[in-house]
Amino acid sequence: MDVLPDEQETLIQETAREFFAAESTPALVRAAEKDPSRYSAALWKKIADLGWLGISLPEDCGGQGLPLTYAGLLLEEAGRAIAPVPLHGTLVAALVLARHGSAAQRALLRQVVQGELILSFAVQGLQGAWSPAAEGLTGRAEGEYVVLNGSRTFVDGFRESGHCLVLYQAEGDGVAAALVDTTSAGMRGTDYVTTAKDSQARVDFDNVRVPKSALVGEPARGAAIARDLCDYAAALMTSQLAGATRRDMEFAVEYAGQREAFGQPIGAFQAIQHLCADMLIAVDGAQLLVHEALWRLDQGLPASIEVSQAKAFAGDKCIFVARSAQQIHGGIGFMMEFDLQLWYRRIVAWSLRCGSVREHRQQVAAALLEQPGKVRLGMPLVPA
């Protein structure tokens, strides 16, 4: 038991922090919001050159083979600098392919690590429910093809991704996954306009013919693949969210130490101090929960409930922190020319992505109440 990052983890985290602080400036973030692609290709290239896109991918896929906790730390730092790159979607899809993909799909990961292939993933239907049940998109077998019909929503990075890892309901076979070429005929992306001004899109499938070679894993493994995809996505989204929120809190603490009112820095008032103390506790809590979830995922232990715990807590508390940071800044905080709003808008979006507080709490409640036997904190729960 040693729940804090060790020396090597700390070293990677600090290196990433310095890199993103220098390279992902607010000016770059603002420019990316205006770019149709919504991301910075130059920053993406630099991240790839450092080998970070393969940080937790196996060495036989061109990765560094480091535990998943490292990918989490990297996402925290990217989130901290609200880096305008499709890191989350690419890493999530790549991790699933590394674990479940065919030899040809795993071979694609070398291109991913080089920064030459961006990936996205698609889980949610028109209802927006975060669930591995893959509702809203069906696949019908037709010879050597599967024909997809329906919709996927909130697909981040779709426009720039070469392949999209798609969950669908296979006729008679339950949930299945396919790695779909995003230029396939019948596939149409429509950009959303989100608070984060990011690259989420709805993707409609109209008789999209996907070769069977693009299916991921055996049909019988579909549910497990969907579970992994949802777990990786929600956990790493929490990492990104926690990283951004910690920076947001720091802005507020810095400002409180400088801004004077009633003859002294506002940070000297207990009302502000106690609010900041609660903000720190909230961010720490989110970070501790997600570290545990990622560590368990990396160890191959059941982790879906730990992931839901982390995302539910972060979804609730990170918005509290960001809203409090706005409160401490007063009027200047919501001026477009001031950088704080860049963080606030993303924290709002990310707290809503990959499962809402309500949805993740439902998973935790079901594990607590539907499984037989007594519960004990510290002893893992099994999903209902």
Next chain:
Amino acid sequence: MDFTFSEEEEALRDEVQAFIKDNFTEEVLADLTTGKRGRGFGPKAAPIFRKIAERGWNAIVWPKAYGGQGGSRITQFLVEEEFYRAAQVVIGGGGTGTPAVLASGTEAQKQHYVPAAIRREIIFCQGYSEPHCGTDLAGVRCRATRTGEGDDIHYVVNGQKIYTTNAQVATHIFLLVRTDPESRRHAGLSILLVPMDTPGITVRPLLTVQNEPGGPAGTTYGEERTNEVFFDNVKVPASCLLGEEGDGWAVSQRGLNLDRVGAWRYLISVKRDEDIVNWLKSGDERAAPLKDDAAVRDKVAELWIEGQVCRLMTMRSMTIEQRGQAFNYEGAAEKVWAPEHGVRTTEAIGQMLGPHAQLLNGSPDNVQDGLYAHNLLSAFQSTVNHGSVQVMRDQIARKGLGLPKPRK
């Protein structure tokens, strides 16, 4: 990062659980969990503590030179957790006092106090709060005057302490006194280790809100009494001084973090999260409709997740201790989060149970012997004692975040 206990630690947990099953009979449990004489004390309990000490379980983390095992903080936590879960008893070889003796005592003091505390022949109570000061301990007025010559150098203590839990069963009091009458605030304070049988000490019970009827086993802060302690010209040998005279503030702070974090601190805040889930699943006919209620399910999950944060903050503190690092704000953060969680969960359970949550031990129609009603009487105590959550937030803001002190 590593989020599991080792195989050896899990094997030890099994061993401790088997020990508890064999030794904590109904009779012993009744003795251990009564709040009348002080929880964890009583004639039936004494032999059990001897057995625990023989196995070294209450001194895993302490140095071998003083009767400990020289083991890890994490292992000590694991063992303490099992005993607190079983009967809300705090093992750890003397609790308050002993860690400070190890940190600041002379060799002779360590040899005198620590092995005896492990055997539970020495039990400390904590003499900090006074009627006019609790959270602001730098206001301590209890006076100790140094006097005498040669072999008869001693202190004469006069004053009063309050909320001195377990003074009625303690052999010694870990006493914060003012040795320099001209001093102010943190300067001029000292720590004396005073035998409770010294002439001039009077212990008077103060009954708590948990008195009549007493709470059932499982009640947190189920003590039915605490105490006032009066010192009237109490003569204490100079050898009872811990650390340097005038250095009492620093001496009292060493080891205080471990008073604010650890197994029992964690469990008093989260045990009821488990209790309510297990009750909802118990088949009690009042539980069945609640178990399927969407609002209850959302709240139970929210509280459970908060409980997990309590656990992880505790593990963070244990990690810092285990690594030999110093706390910055982490102990204070845990001392805010866990007690306030305990209050939130207690009050939320009250609303789930509705009117039944007011029924105390012995009442008809109560739930689990009135456990949740008794918890409602005391959950807020942990946000008050051992450093109020407001003072803890001050520490987090100033030490953890570097925010400035107010200008006068």
